[in-house]
Amino acid sequence: MAGHTSANGTGKAASSSRSPLQAEAASSEAARLLPQVLQLVQDFIASGEKPETYVAPWGSIPDFRKAVTLDLPDSVSTDAAGMPDETALMDAIKLVFDHSVNPWTGRFLDKLYAATTPVGIAADLVLSAVNANAHVMSASPVLSLAEERCVEGLCEVFGFTEKKPDGLTMPGGSAANTLAVQTALANVFPPFRTQGVLGVVQYLADKGKAPRPLLFTSSQCHYSLDKAAISAGLGLDSVVKVACDKTGRMCPKALEEALEQAVQQRTGTPFLINATSGTTVLGSFDPLPELAAVARKHGCWLHIDASWGGPIVFSHRAEYAGLMKGSQLADSITINPHKLLNVPLQCSFLLVRDADTLSANSLDAGYLFHSKDRRENAAMKTMGCGRRGDALKFWLYWVRYGKQGFGHHVDAGLQLATQLVEYIRSKPELELGPLAHPLFLQICFRPKQPSSADDGAHTLDPEQVRVRSKGTQFVYQELKSRRMFAVDFAPLPNDIGDYIRLVVHPRTRMDDLRTLVDQVAEIGHAYWKQA
Ligand SMILES: *Cc1c(COP(=O)(O)O)cnc(C)c1O
Numbered sequence: 001m002a003g004h005t006s007a008n009g010t011g012k013a014a015s016s017s018r019s020p021l022q023a024e025a026a027s028s029e030a031a032r033l034l035p036q037v038l039q040l041v042q043d044f045i046a047s048g049e050k051p052e053t054y055v056a057p058w059g060s061i062p063d064f065r066k067a068v069t070l071d072l073p074d075s076v077s078t079d080a081a082g083m084p085d086e087t088a089l090m091d092a093i094k095l096v097f098d099h100s101v102n103p104w105t106g107r108f109l110d111k112l113y114a115a116t117t118p119v120g121i122a123a124d125l126v127l128s129a130v131n132a133n134a135h136v137m138s139a140s141p142v143l144s145l146a147e148e149r150c151v152e153g154l155c156e157v158f159g160f161t162e163k164k165p166d167g168l169t170m171p172g173g174s175a176a177n178t179l180a181v182q183t184a185l186a187n188v189f190p191p192f193r194t195q196g197v198l199g200v201v202q203y204l205a206d207k208g209k210a211p212r213p214l215l216f217t218s219s220q221c222h223y224s225l226d227k228a229a230i231s232a233g234l235g236l237d238s239v240v241k242v243a244c245d246k247t248g249r250m251c252p253k254a255l256e257e258a259l260e261q262a263v264q265q266r267t268g269t270p271f272l273i274n275a276t277s278g279t280t281v282l283g284s285f286d287p288l289p290e291l292a293a294v295a296r297k298h299g300c301w302l303h304i305d306a307s308w309g310g311p312i313v314f315s316h317r318a319e320y321a322g323l324m325k326g327s328q329l330a331d332s333i334t335i336n337p338h339k340l341l342n343v344p345l346q347c348s349f350l351l352v353r354d355a356d357t358l359s360a361n362s363l364d365a366g367y368l369f370h371s372k373d374r375r376e377n378a379a380m381k382t383m384g385c386g387r388r389g390d391a392l393k394f395w396l397y398w399v400r401y402g403k404q405g406f407g408h409h410v411d412a413g414l415q416l417a418t419q420l421v422e423y424i425r426s427k428p429e430l431e432l433g434p435l436a437h438p439l440f441l442q443i444c445f446r447p448k449q450p451s452s453a454d455d456g457a458h459t460l461d462p463e464q465v466r467v468r469s470k471g472t473q474f475v476y477q478e479l480k481s482r483r484m485f486a487v488d489f490a491p492l493p494n495d496i497g498d499y500i501r502l503v504v505h506p507r508t509r510m511d512d513l514r515t516l517v518d519q520v521a522e523i524g525h526a527y528w529k530q531a
Pocket of ligand 1: 112171172173174175177221222224276278279280305306307308336348
């Protein structure tokens with residue numbers, strides 16, 4: 001390739017004392033390499049925008065494994081000047097784009113995240129270029145300040161204003177929920193930090209209380225709460241699942257009863273209530289003021305897992321913004337800008353109402369933490385040391401779109417979801433599943449068994465449930481092999497069987513949604529004819 005100059009200026013092969021990672025000046029390598037890569041990025045996005053592009057380039061994982069192998073070369077070829085041959089690298093990067101799910105199609109409706117934006121790609125590039133560790137501010141001044149500002153901004157929208165709030169980025173909602181459980185344990189039970197769970201057991205026994213700490217969460221919560229209980233040393237038996245109503249919201253009365261029963265029967269001592277704002281399957285919001293009242297009465301930490309639904313606070317529609325009413329009463333909140341707000345993976349925050357509660361996680365590592373100002377030592381608040389400056393990506397979004405823009409974005413999604421539900425209702429071949437109330441961004445539906453009366457799914461016997469779930473899974477498999485849409489299926493609460501679950505992302509096109517619904521109706525119709 002033309003234009004190579006090696007960093008030692010001789011143009012000769014790099015000597016063995018020089019790392020191959022600096023065979024030439026980084027600036028000249030960047031000038032040559034990055035525009036080529038950016039071109040591939042642009043091609044990938046442009047390809048996604050074409051209506052004929054498949055969401056996934058293969059129909060199944062076995063097909064994918066057959067098509068793709070990744071080399072781990074022992075040695076690599078060099079050109080005449082001793083520079084590594086770039087063909088293999090560029091081929092490897094092309095391979096990634098050729099075989100990846102393409103979220104830029106807008107037809108990836110499978111998960112709670114979607115394509116990022118060009119701003120997100122730019123932000124990621126900037127982060128890699130500065131490659132600063134957000135553990136201490138002296139290493140990552142702007143990234144750490146961006147984290148501080150985003151935490152302040154989020155604390156304000158959630159109403160954490162009474163005490164001095166705090167927070168930090170975490171590598172995902174699960175990690176944030178896990179840190180929340182640990183932080184709660186350490187704050188509710190003083191011996192936890194030094195003596196661990198064993199100390200807590202003794203502490204509770206000394207107080208005449210049942211020695212097992214209990215965490216209460218709804219039957220519709222994310223599985224990370226169970227994982228948090230495992231990793232905190234409590235175990236799954238310490239998680240109590242509380243019943244939900246038909247729309248997937250935790251019933252405060254059932255919570256109260258479960259708490260009282262645990263105390264009366266001495267199965268354990270409640271210490272944490274988790275409320276979910278935006279459940280994974282139905283998109284429901286637990287009633288925060290009611291749950292906060294129960295938490296206060298029983299001396300429990302209140303955590304809100306708003307990983308998915310948190311950005312609803314930005315909505316300009318009062319009935320939706322009101323879904324987070326009461327958030328200021330929580331002790332901690334998780335929110336994932338990498339889901340609904342399309343910030344690149346990963347970008348997640350844990351916020352706490354009272355900054356002091358995070359001190360339970362800190363240790364004085366003299367070789368790292370030299371400042372007395374805790375705002376300069378973000379890593380003190382968590383278990384991780386090396387930290388990517390994920391907040392920078394969210395801050396750049398905030399600069400680009402503003403709080404108002406976040407609201408318009410969320411509202412655009414809600415508008416689409418409403419239209420889509422109307423469209424599904426208009427199709428006699430389809431059966432709509434239970435919906436969150438008010439409607440959020442997930443919609444569950446399935447092909448209707450033609451012979452069945454439209455009697456509401458809750459009256460189904462197990463055999464009917466099995467038969468209808470099979471219909472759903474057939475449609476799912478057929479959609480997968482067609483590769484034009486990616487959707488998921490999930491079993492719904494109250495044993496009504498499997499439904500297609502699609503996630504309406506605010507940038508989805510209504511035309512695509514209609515086409516998808518038409519296809520589900522058509523595939524289902526064909527299925528029931530031969531079944
Ligand atoms: C996605 C999700 C999580 C987990 O977040 P990750 O970033 O995937 O770890 C937790 N809770 C809820 C409600 C979620 O939707």
